[in-house]
Amino acid sequence: MTDTITLTRPDDWHLHLRDEAALASVLPHTARQFARAIVMPNLRPPVTTAAQAVAYRERILAALPEGSDFQPLMTMYLTDNTPVDEIKRAKAAGVVALKLYPAGATTNSDAGVTDLRKTYATLEAMQREGLLFLVHGEVTDADVDLFDREAVFVDRVMGPLRAAMPELKIVMEHLTTKEGVQYVAGGDRFTAATITPQHLLYNRNALFTGGLRPHYYCLPVLKREEHRQALLQAAASGSAKFFLGTDSAPHASVMKENSVCGAGCFTALSALELYAEAFEAIGALDKLDAFAGHHGPDFYGLPRNAGTVTLKREPWTLPEAVPFGDAQLKPLRGGDTLNWKLIA
Numbered sequence: 001m002t003d004t005i006t007l008t009r010p011d012d013w014h015l016h017l018r019d020e021a022a023l024a025s026v027l028p029h030t031a032r033q034f035a036r037a038i039v040m041p042n043l044r045p046p047v048t049t050a051a052q053a054v055a056y057r058e059r060i061l062a063a064l065p066e067g068s069d070f071q072p073l074m075t076m077y078l079t080d081n082t083p084v085d086e087i088k089r090a091k092a093a094g095v096v097a098l099k100l101y102p103a104g105a106t107t108n109s110d111a112g113v114t115d116l117r118k119t120y121a122t123l124e125a126m127q128r129e130g131l132l133f134l135v136h137g138e139v140t141d142a143d144v145d146l147f148d149r150e151a152v153f154v155d156r157v158m159g160p161l162r163a164a165m166p167e168l169k170i171v172m173e174h175l176t177t178k179e180g181v182q183y184v185a186g187g188d189r190f191t192a193a194t195i196t197p198q199h200l201l202y203n204r205n206a207l208f209t210g211g212l213r214p215h216y217y218c219l220p221v222l223k224r225e226e227h228r229q230a231l232l233q234a235a236a237s238g239s240a241k242f243f244l245g246t247d248s249a250p251h252a253s254v255m256k257e258n259s260v261c262g263a264g265c266f267t268a269l270s271a272l273e274l275y276a277e278a279f280e281a282i283g284a285l286d287k288l289d290a291f292a293g294h295h296g297p298d299f300y301g302l303p304r305n306a307g308t309v310t311l312k313r314e315p316w317t318l319p320e321a322v323p324f325g326d327a328q329l330k331p332l333r334g335g336d337t338l339n340w341k342l343i344a
């Protein structure tokens, strides 16, 4: 039995860091696990300009623990009105990607895109400048069942988008379905996807085990077991199209344990340990290194990190809660014993 795993120092290709006191609370957890992270722009108000992305990056760097070399990779929030000119400024400012939030799809998505065709001139500029397009792939039509939103998005939106922008690098974020896996696996070299730890470890039953479980609620929502199996196979296939993106999304526990519960699982404390658990369960620990440390930078056209991290088989108890500004934040699996531990 393998008792230690050495990995290329990994990155998180999908992360929510929030701002101000919340940012200061969660950032050290990610900086301990990852060298870089793609930082989501769904603040209130959202990060829609290059100047806002630069200012946000400064606030993140200022909140880092002493001595940390963690590097935030910045994104902007695409709106119906993102000017074509803004893409050149974004490129010059070091922004690496724009994020699609279909209006109304999730947390802070009100300013999102109402009709993708309105953004085509901007997407063309991104394709020219080499900025990536990160997609929250769910339709928001009220007549589409919540559990079908990703499959319908793949069916209706991806074909025309790809036909219009043949060389735009697209990442389908937090993939959750077998339809999504099939689309990405069968797609061209400009298409990839991130997969979260919760979608590898749980199916939708986890939301209802013994009662309603708010800390397992995220968007896109957990799906049936057959979809989890497809995601596991994709993550462990060795295909360079699939890579690590936690979608760690902190919400104060008073907001999660509420009559209306915000979407998001907080996994930054133990992300690598959770991925190791998922890969081990299907006998694929040898595939974790490339998934966590190679495929992401390769797709983004960035260098892989130098150095390594080590996970050890050593039971430890995940804290039930950690500080979150003045509030409390409950990690997914808080209070549970995990079998893998990041030691260096």
Ligand code: DOR
Residues within 6 Å of the ligand: 016, 042, 106, 107, 136, 217, 218, 219, 220, 249, 250, 263, 264, 265
């Ligand atoms: O579960 C989620 N939480 N999904 C998202 O798309 C947004 C995120 C958040 O910002 O909390």
Ligand code: ZN
Residues within 6 Å of the ligand: 014, 015, 016, 040, 247, 249
């Ligand atoms: Zn997200």
